[in-house]
Amino acid sequence: MAKAIKKEVKAVEAKKEDKISFVCSVGNNVPDENYVFSQEPGELASAPDFFVKQIGTPVQDEELVDAFHKVFSPKDEFLFYKQSRKEIYSVVVPVKFATELGSKEDSISGDCQVHAMSFIAEGSVTLDSLSTKLTKIARNLNYKK
Numbered sequence: 001m002a003k004a005i006k007k008e009v010k011a012v013e014a015k016k017e018d019k020i021s022f023v024c025s026v027g028n029n030v031p032d033e034n035y036v037f038s039q040e041p042g043e044l045a046s047a048p049d050f051f052v053k054q055i056g057t058p059v060q061d062e063e064l065v066d067a068f069h070k071v072f073s074p075k076d077e078f079l080f081y082k083q084s085r086k087e088i089y090s091v092v093v094p095v096k097f098a099t100e101l102g103s104k105e106d107s108i109s110g111d112c113q114v115h116a117m118s119f120i121a122e123g124s125v126t127l128d129s130l131s132t133k134l135t136k137i138a139r140n141l142n143y144k145k
Contacts, residue, residue: 017104020047022092023058024077025065034077034094037101037111041082055114056083064089067127071134073145080097087119089130099141115140 022030036045059065059080072078072091079092093113095101101113117133119125138145 020051022047022079024074025058025068025080026056026074028077029111030077030079034093034096035079035112037095037098037107037109039103039107039109043109045109047112056081056088056090058082059089064125064130065125067130068134070131071138071145072141072143075145076145087124089117089119089125091115091117091134093141097141097143 004072006060014118020032022035029076032047033045036047038045038049059068060130065080068080068090068091076097077094079090079098081090081092082088083090091114093099093101093115095113098113101107116139117130117145
């Protein structure tokens with residue numbers, strides 16, 4: 001019995017360590033609840049388990065981040081991520097700017113609004129093509145910098 005309890009405690013601790021931290025485009029950790037929908041007031045929302053696998057990690061390339069900031073203001077804390085093995089970039093939209101997230105959209109707890117941009121092959125993203133796609137996303141959100 002004691003061994004089973006120890007295994008459960010270790011599993012819970014491992015789950016806590018696996019918790020995903022959102023990082024905005026300037027490198028700061030930001031609260032999950034700013035990006036993840038929560039059905040219940042006061043419920044702590046957190047990133048879905050599949051987030052890193054499907055969305056990736058924050059973009060590190062300074063030129064791409066600068067192009068991102070020309071469309072999305074750093075103060076608004078939009079997230080700019082890239083899948084690790086593919087040329088797919090994503091913009092994770094803060095809940096306050098989301099147009100496709102909420103009770104009216106039948107969202108469930110843990111949902112977040114993500115816009116993905118795909119490029120043909122590794123290294124094929126150019127600043128012009130990225131800027132064009134980012135501008136389309138901003139227009140879709142009715143976002144003005």
